[in-house]
Amino acid sequence: MHIMEGFLPSPWWEIWILISLPFVAIGLYQLNKLVRERRETLPLLAVAGAFVFVLSSLKIPSFNGSCSHPTGTGLGGILFGPCIAAVLGLIVLVFQAIFLAHGGITTLGANVFSMGIAGPAVAYLVYKAGTRAGANTYATVFIAAALADLVTYVVTAVQLALAFPGTVGFLGAFTAFAAIFAVTQVPLAIIEGAIIMLVFKYIVQLKPEILTRLNLLSESTVQKLREAAV
Amino acid sequence: MYEVLEDFAQTNNLRETSPGLKLFIGTASILLCVSSPGPVAPLLVAASMTAAVLALAKIPARFYAKLLLVPVSFSLMSIAAILFITAGGTVLLEVPDLPLAITADGANLALLLLARVFGGMCSLYFIALTTPMTEIFDILQRLRVPAVLIDLAMLTYRFIFILIEEAGQIYRSQVMRLGYGRFRESVRSFGMLAGALFIRTWESGEALMLAMDARCYDGRFGMPGETRPISVPALACGLFYLSAVLAVSLSTGGLVII
Incomplete structure (x- = not known):
């Protein structure tokens, strides 16, 4: 859920930029270190960023025929962790703002927080917890991606409700925004979870080296998953 | 577009x-x-x-x-x-x-x-x-935005065009084979599209790395600045x-x- 340019009034867009700033700074620091250690990370991160952009600009199939787009935040969070995902999110959101007028410059902070920080962080934590508990990999990916999507939209509703409490107060406003978004976002989260799960399945079947190199799956898990698929 | x-x-x-x-x-x-x-x-x-x-x-x-x-x-x-x-x-x-x-x-x-x-x-x-985006990158560089961020943004920008082309090709061939006829099929097809796209992306990223190494990439991009x-x-x-x-x-x- 992108908040449009001009939608957040004055104290709030500055506040969200200040909140997002430290995450992006930590991400940049990690990125700098990674690039110095292993030079090949920069092109790989760049293609991942481009992938997220393209994925989010494609129309996703949805029940009610409305036009919806996947966020791709879950995948970024699972693959690279929340801080680097924040940097990728920042870049993707700037391009989306300038190319597509999705989001904007003043609302960049709020959007980076919901889509680049909160969503990926949840996906990352769920994925780590799931693999540690030894749960089914695909189920974990599905839950991680779907939850990342849901959290993104809940955070957006919180941001809007804080800025526009109206006369019903924060809670009332939050319920109103959440209810309106839920119509499109809950089915969307489920569909996106399924799609990211399929993406994961294809990677395991065709090019599992990517996942083992990023330390996401051990060789033995890949072996097990591939045997199960046959 | x-x-x-x-x-x-x-x-x-x-x-x-x-x-x-x-x-x-x-x-x-x-x-x-x-x-x-x-x-x-x-x-x-x-x-x-x-x-x-x-x-x-x-x-x-x-x-x-x-x-x-x-x-x-x-x-x-x-x-x-x-x-x-x-x-x-x-x-x-x-x-x-x-x-x-x-x-x-x-x-x-x-x-x-x-x-x-x-x-x-x-x-x-x-x-x-x-x-044009390239001129915005140039301005960002002069505003002292960290170089690693600009490099990443420039590479991402370059790949967006390549990937959109590929996604369009995959999508069109899926439509021709009735991949989006019913809801279940369209979810499956979309997952297939995204998966194939990701793997191709990754491979072209690796190819780019080799190409850049062959041209003495030292971790910094030069940008021809014209003022x-x-x-x-x-x-x-x-x-x-x-x-x-x-x-x-x-x-x-x-x-x-x-």
Whole structure:
């Protein structure tokens, strides 16, 4: 859920930029270190960023025929962790703002927080917890991606409700925004979870080296998953 | 769509104007839109940005109108919520049997937000349609944005075009094979598309790495910086326009900064 340019009034867009700033700074620091250690990370991160952009600009199939787009935040969070995902999110959101007028410059902070920080962080934590508990990999990916999507939209509703409490107060406003978004976002989260799960399945079947190199799956898990698929 | 936007950015009539000035006018207009307490100043920004895009940059009006329609659905949902949760003033419309009503205050706030969103969108498109991305990178570099961020952004930018092309090819061949006939199939096909795209992306990333290594990549990109001086009349026009918007904003209720 992108908040449009001009939608957040004055104290709030500055506040969200200040909140997002430290995450992006930590991400940049990690990125700098990674690039110095292993030079090949920069092109790989760049293609991942481009992938997220393209994925989010494609129309996703949805029940009610409305036009919806996947966020791709879950995948970024699972693959690279929340801080680097924040940097990728920042870049993707700037391009989306300038190319597509999705989001904007003043609302960049709020959007980076919901889509680049909160969503990926949840996906990352769920994925780590799931693999540690030894749960089914695909189920974990599905839950991680779907939850990342849901959290993104809940955070957006919180941001809007804080800025526009109206006369019903924060809670009332939050319920109103959440209810309106839920119509499109809950089915969307489920569909996106399924799609990211399929993406994961294809990677395991065709090019599992990517996942083992990023330390996401051990060789033995890949072996097990591939045997199960046959 | 993206290629077309970039084509216009490369060939429009304001191409030779200093990119710094265009970026400054665009962002300053956005800030004025957000800080204006009344809908007049944002609407003025929207009108003048549209005029600049159509008359000065000579972008076809039909194409520009189509662009403006893109984000409409995104904004309508949130505006609807605001319309109903803000009470106060006279009741304009009541939904029968539900505790929902549109009041004057809610309508005013919704109108203000629509005007701000519209003004902001026109300013964003002004930047997008007149300034090529490469020149924006150049400005960011001069503003001392960390080099690693700019390098990453430039590479990402380059790959977006390649990937969109590939995604389009995969999508078209899936449609030809009835991949989006039913809902279940379309989810499966979309997952297949995204998966195939990701793997191809990764492979082209690895290929790029080899190609860059072969050309002595040392972790930094060189950027050919060409500086175009800001012309004095253009700067004067820009400043005049911005102060006019500021004056309108001040005369219609002041400026809200925090």
